[in-house]
Amino acid sequence: MIGRGRLRAGAVTGLVLLLYGGVWFLGGLSIADLARHPVGSLYLTPDTEPSNGTPGLLWASFVALFLGPMVHGSARSALAHGWGGTPASVVPLAVFGTSVGTGFCLGAGALWVLAPDPGTDVDGAGRRGVSWGPGEWAAWTAQWWAPLLLLAFVVVRILVIVAASARESHREARAHEVMAGGVCTTGRVIEVSETGTEVGGRPRIRFVVVFTDRGGTDRRVTRYELFDRSCVPQVRDGVTVWFDPEDPDDHDAISVAGVPAMGGGSPAREK
The missing domain is CATH 2.40.50 (OB fold (Dihydrolipoamide Acetyltransferase, E2P))
Known part of the structure; x- marks a missing residue:
């Protein structure tokens, strides 16, 4: 009975985390769609940049902002019940960063307008213009460095949480030791x-x-x-x-x- 209970609890936790990751994957896709025009205007000429219309995945932003915090609470509760406080803080953070980063990277690759000749301005007629500067290169490569920056932040945050948890565990162990002797x-x-x-x-x-x-x-x-x-x-x-x-x-x-x-x-x- 105990084994079945743990298996059921693990399955529920896994499903909640899967839902949580899916919600924020949609969030990453919607961010890439929202950034399609402003980022494209930085490395494309005015006659080749994407239209500034309503993003098709705008609805996904509302889904992520509405469901994300709700599912986050459920994920933390399920993890805290079965694994303790540190996993309850670390695992949702890792799932959030991975899901948003992956959604953004895949969304940018699928939705952003490709540069005809990366490194050089090319207009709709195929005429070459000036070479790109740092701003154009930063915009063009944002689909890769932006999710990596997010993941780096998440990793640093996780290390801080783990270090704080280890210190608190040491503190509690010392306190109980002193209370006993x-x-x-x-x-x-x-x-x-x-x-x-x-x-x-x-x-x-x-x-x-x-x-x-x-x-x-x-x-x-x-x-x-x-x-x-x-x-x-x-x-x-x-x-x-x-x-x-x-x-x-x-x-x-x-x-x-x-x-x-x-x-x-x-x-x-x-x-």
């Missing part, structure tokens, strides 16, 4: 400020906690957490702090709990 002491909140960010109506609050290590030295640690507006932490609130006595400055190993809005015991970590 470190030193537990009391601390107090000495600073509270809003960051200006909200998630689901809950503000992200920056608060600073001070505690004293075994050597009698006061240590400070800064944390960021989401709180309900009705129970934002206050200066002088008491908290419980776990830290590594061998390295009290290791903020990744420090856990803070006991702030009332955090449920009276769930650890806070720097984010």
Whole structure:
């Protein structure tokens, strides 16, 4: 039963990702169609450039803009349920970049008007004009470098997400290790400020906690957490702090709990 459930969940996730990729493939095609006239006018003479009419694939833009965010949410939910938070962020991003880039490249190759003699202006009568400059070459080659630029951005973004996830995993492992074998002491909140960010109506609050290590030295640690507006932490609130006595400055190993809005015991970590 468990195997069938996982197989069913995997199939649903695959279908959702396939739909998500198809929606953004249409989006890439529509972008290529929308760019057909403005890009062509940069490397073609006025009498050979494509007409400036309503793009035939304009409808695909609305499909992508309307369905894309909806399917994105479903894809993230399905991936998060079966694979965790990092794949839920990385896989849809990879599918988005690949689909849009592929759609744009294929659409440009099929829809854009070819230059009669790449590198030289040629009018409708076949007469040669001046040689192309950087602008003409950039427009003519956009069908290749534009999707590659998008894919490069996606790869960099994925690497950033993976690195952040690895750091958070290390942070959580250290925090649990210290909570199990470190030193537990009391601390107090000495600073509270809003960051200006909200998630689901809950503000992200920056608060600073001070505690004293075994050597009698006061240590400070800064944390960021989401709180309900009705129970934002206050200066002088008491908290419980776990830290590594061998390295009290290791903020990744420090856990803070006991702030009332955090449920009276769930650890806070720097984010």
